[in-house]
Amino acid sequence: MELRHLRYFAVLAEELHFGRAAERLHMAQPPLSQRIRDLERELGVRLFDRTRHRVQLTEAGALLLEHVRPVLAGVDTAREAMRRIRPGEAGVLRVGVPPDTGPTVLRTLTAGFADRVPDVLIDLHELTTDEQLARLREGELDAGVVRHPSDTVGLESGPVARRELGVVLRADHSAAAGGGAVRLRDLDGAPLVIFPRAMAPRLYDHMLTICRDEGFLPGSIRHARNPNFVHGLVLAGRGIHLNEAPATPLIDGLVWRPLERDTLAWLTSVVWVPSRHNEAIASFAEAVSESLAEAGHQIADTASGG
Structure with a gap:
């Protein structure tokens, strides 16, 4: 029994019309009819009474619907939870910046990020390099702006900006x-x-x-x-x-x-956990590079692994 077959069944049970159900499911009517027949064959019961003019749930169909609805709701909840933990997709990107980050850099950074990803709020945290690295690995930050050399094993890094001291x-x-x-x-x-x-x-x-x-x-x-x-x-x-x-x-x-x-120079880059990289983090890295370049930093190399 496949999850998609249960979803097909639930939609048809709500619509009680093959044409409308197929439209909701973005599929043709014949494949939907076949999937319902397959499900009935697998369960050994008839789920719907069909006539030329109407479709009705059988007693077995009504019983199955009671069990299917919480299963599908649980799956949807799990998917939403997974979607929300991906950086930026919950509407917030949690990032760390060094305590001595200047106000002009912060202004340019936040404005540049907002231009690139207007639907995502940037949540800034003033943290040292080692504090950021620890929180990244614990999943408490989505990205960090760190100084090198630092322990970035297992992390990916954006372009490095150099500023002589x-x-x-x-x-x-x-x-x-x-x-x-x-x-x-x-x-x-x-x-x-x-x-x-x-x-x-x-x-x-x-x-x-x-x-x-x-x-x-x-x-x-x-x-x-x-x-x-x-x-x-x-x-x-x-x-x-x-x-x-x-x-x-x-x-x-x-x-x-x-x-x-x-x-002597500050070497600064954005770092993140590779499995969590997405468009919001990429946009943040671009905004950081842009803001540091405007503050006099030079981009030293391209993105690399840690």
């Missing part, structure tokens, strides 16, 4: 003089203000390794994630900070300088 210094710091590019080795021994390692362990270790290789060994390390707290520490002389060029002017007493070599 510079250094935020007190205006009276010796390395700020002249307004030119700064060599990392000229910062050797200075305290470093950096995000907590738990936010993105691989990226944290990667950055400190590059600093060491370039001749910069921090005299001490202070951790901070809030930009205002970071800048307050730098202004108080408690360290220097590595980051991309600021989108808005820094407060008085602070300056940003580019690094002489482009060895």
Whole structure:
């Protein structure tokens, strides 16, 4: 007994007319009649009394209908549940973005996504890279905007956007003089203000390794994630900070300088679980790339697996 045969039976039981039932089922009348005969043959009972002028349920048909309706309702409920867990198809796409994502990037991102998928609401969550990766694997996020290097094994990634880093210094710091590019080795021994390692362990270790290789060994390390707290520490002389060029002017007493070599950079991409990829996630990845490009990032490569 096939599920589709039960559906054919239920529709005919509601319409009590082969022509109307066939129209509802988007099929021709002869195949419908044949499927009903097959079902009757399999069950060994007559389900309908047919005359030239009318179709009526038999007692056996009425009994079968009582059992079939909850089965079909359960199947429809299950299908709807499966449809709703696919990213975006419930009308909401749950995504993560880094805590330091700028307001201009967020504005461009949300507008670009709305233009591409107007029927899907984007639900933004401010999360670190490792928080996003954990929630993606647990099914609590549909996509994430993460920094690399990171543990993306089992995930797929969209195009990687690159943004070179510079250094935020007190205006009276010796390395700020002249307004030119700064060599990392000229910062050797200075305290470093950096995000907590738990936010993105691989990226944290990667950055400190590059600093060491370039001749910069921090005299001490202070951790901070809030930009205002970071800048307050730098202004108080408690360290220097590595980051991309600021989108808005820094407060008085602070300056940003580019690094002489482009060895340090943010590498950012959208990641997702491969089995959950769909049009909404693809549109989100496009909107992220567009917003980052407008903010000065360069697209470094094409989509790839993790």
